[in-house]
Amino acid sequence: MTQDSRRPEFELSVTLGIPFSDARAARAAIKALIPDNVNMPKGLSVAMSSKSSLVSIAVCADEVQMSTIVNTI
Structure with a gap:
């Protein structure tokens, strides 16, 4: 728990699989999301990949x- 917020902190790992119509659309989605994943808060990381038309x-x-985790997802 942080001293100033008194809210519990969590350890969590979530993997999302998002299907696209084709591999090109999947690659475009990753390219569009890359700028959102810079300067992440301490303790938070995001990794993205695509295989065929599936983005993970x-x-x-x-x-x-x-709240930080929910806002990221």
Whole structure:
């Protein structure tokens, strides 16, 4: 728990699989999302990849407040 917020912090890992119509659309989605994943809050990381028409987004949080995790997803 942080001293100033008194809210519990969480450790969490979430992987989302998002299907697209084709591989080109999947690559375009990743390219569009890259700017959103810079300067992440401490303890939060996002990794993205595509395989054929499926985009995988992995969000990992370590000692981060739930609201930060929800806003990221």
